[in-house]
Amino acid sequence: MKSECDIAIIGGGIMGLSMAYQLSRAGVTNVVVLERGYMAEGASGRNGGGVRMQWSSESNVLLMRESIDLMRHFAQEIGVNVWLRQGGYLFLARSEAEREKMETNVALQNRCDVPTRMLSPEEARAIVPELDLSGIVCASYNPKDGTVFPWPFLWGYAHQAMARGVEVRLHTGVDAIEPSADGYLLATSKRETGERDTLRAKRVVNAAGSWSPEVARLVGLELPNRPHRHEILSTEPLKPFLAPMVSLLSSGLYFSQSMRGEIVTGISLEDHDDGSVKLGSRLGFLTKIARELTQLVPRFAELEVLRQWAGPYDVTPDGQPILGEPLPGFFLCCGFVGHGFMMAPVIGKRYAEWLSGKKKDPIFDRFTLDRFKSGKLEPEEMILG
């Protein structure tokens, strides 16, 4: 066990692990990842595995395009099957206002070399014949979007980073962070036994997802992100029949079929926000989603729900992440709302390039904590849930 390191990463979710993996590939291996719980305890172990390039901001279109490209080589590179399946994403619009936005977004995506196309309801039905498209005015479809199975992604990154000398310390939470002459001194404790320890780190990264405001407060920083409970369910498995992820813009309903055959589906739902992470499952979610889903796909009426669960969205005021170095040697990698899984490959790579001294990408000057003060926001609008 290291007692000193170059970089301590707080949070062993997909962000922290992607960064650790990329750092190790860049030759920076004196790194410790500190995870308070078990691996995949946070949002990264609870998400729907959707990966798409259909966004409304240019930065997201380009970042996700690159991320999905990285994922395509993941099985080879890391030796873990993440079950990437590029079955496309089919977005459905119900109003003229939605159609207008959709057309603007598709034009932007095409300018970024993403092959999204506008479809008529009939063309959408040709892709998913089970849809009841009454009230749908048009659709957008990018055949290169897809889904992954999230869990093996985490082990893949972790095991590769560990093989190169990175330490991933599970069940170890960070309780205090003191600035010191040569960086920071972290006080940690084991969740099960309470056993205490310390770790010296020249640089610290806050990758604690929905808990990142708590972690930032340990060094006196206030972050604007808030946790939002997002619920999701999966059904009994069916024979594979559904290629794309389908999503209704008006309600935020989305559903896809996993490689195990289950329908995995979620929807936007209000929650009361008191700043704490809430992970309880609600009956109101089941009844709302059941109504929306059976209306859109009448044949799902007989389908049985097996399990529902919840995870935290890490929501920022503009739907964009919080990156950069607000204090010397203290870095932020949080605020990924409901799309952090698909962003992790590219963000980890860019962060590793920066921290290993190769180059600093402009995203680290654009998506800073400061932007919320200066008011220069470019909001992302294609957020579901």
Added chain:
Amino acid sequence: MSAKIIVCRCEDVTLSDIERTHALGYTHLEEVKRYTGLGTGPCQGRECMVHAAILCAHASKIPVDKVRPFTARPPLQPVSLAILAGEDE
């Protein structure tokens, strides 16, 4: 031998799958569930959780009653979307 002993029948998780998971240092029941998929099929762990908990207790050398069961996910029994949507009344 342990490759032929099935612990989770829904997801085909064998004793040797669990032993391999423990050998990687993942001895918590929640970790075993996520690493192997154990307990995520139609019975939702009703058949396999106790066996897996005993194995986890052995692996981490703690009493079985100290192993926390994994979070129960509603619904208790599979329920059709039609019933949830209120179309059956």
